[in-house]
Amino acid sequence: MFAGVGGFRAGLTRVGGFQCVGHCEIDKYAEASYRAIHDIREEERYYPDARAIDPDDLPQFDLLCGGFPCQAFSNAGRRKGFADARGTLFFEIARLAEAKRPRYLLLENVPGLLSHDKGKTFSVILSALDDLGYHVEWTVLNSKHFGVPQSRRRLFLIGYLDPRCAGKILPVFGTGGKALVQVLGGPQGSRIYDADGVACTQTAGAGGMGGKTGLYLVGFNRKDGIVGKRDTAIPLNASDFRGINRNQTQNAVLVDLCSGHPKQTDAARCLTARYGQTTLSNRKGERSGVLLIKEATKKGYKEAQPGDTVDLGYAGSNTRRGRVGRDIAHTLETSCIQGIVEDGGRIRRLMPRECLRLQGFEEWQIDRILAIQSDAQAYKQAGNSVTVNVIEAIAKRIQTVDEELKAGAAA
16 A cells, blocks of 8 residues: 555565565556566556545455555654544555455554654554554664665554564564674774674774774785775874884775775875865865765764765755765655765765665666656655565564464464
């Protein structure tokens, strides 16, 4: 239900073993994209309006998916909840679930649903599903943990009729690395951590330890030169623009990655801040493409480097923060207000293709969508979609648990 371009279906299709019996979508442009990227069988049912679905017209099915409209609960909207007609569309899901009794429900919405009206709205939803005999579990998942560079937090609810499913579907873990693992100890600025784990928090002083200077420690010997980047890096201790200090390994060099093509250098860069600009400079005072982005913090700005994303909405606002994403996109919305910093300090807006990639769609699917949609519609459809990778991960858990239950019943 509320299929959009079919993010739920795309995730289920990747897993395999699921067959769609019908869908509903009121937006004609989203419906066109849905049909362009999915193999619609002749016997499948289609309803433009969820309120017009006749349960008797549908065959029996086992899984009901729905990302019911979130505008009524989103922090980005007016949060009218059930007072907004879009907020009441959840009850169309409940109506269909009551009539067909699918074994599983998979629902998605914004995290703001949990706190709307001091939790009363979410309580009504849970009570409605409980009255139908469904056990319900829920969690908030972030798309960045499932193989896409987008920070997108969404609430997922799993409903099931068989109590043996309890605790087996959720939580779902993404592909995020293991915890921070220290490989080699020592004073601050000299510790080495496992490359397979998460990185330690980076801090930036005026050339101090951990400064985000764009310089990386690489393997080196005087006979062969640079022999490849190390799997692990240590924070650089840049002092007086001198590069590696005497306490660090001598069998290494610095490589400057901020000035176009990587090149070897023996001078570390130093972060400097001046009124109206922030730059990375070396002894010659060369610019490194670092931008100063205004935000509502004590410092008043955040540095953006090539590869970072920047929230372009309300650029002059004095109340916004978190405008810079470090090598990751912010949550996609229905209009593109995100830019990416390129080499040289140029900011360009994300393209529709990039937004659809951030939602986990495959290139051939994106090609078909862009062939029939305007940029405005493509941005809207990407922003309204669920992240395919997240649905795939949940679907795998549902499939595994269902197979276990069936095997237990047959034994």
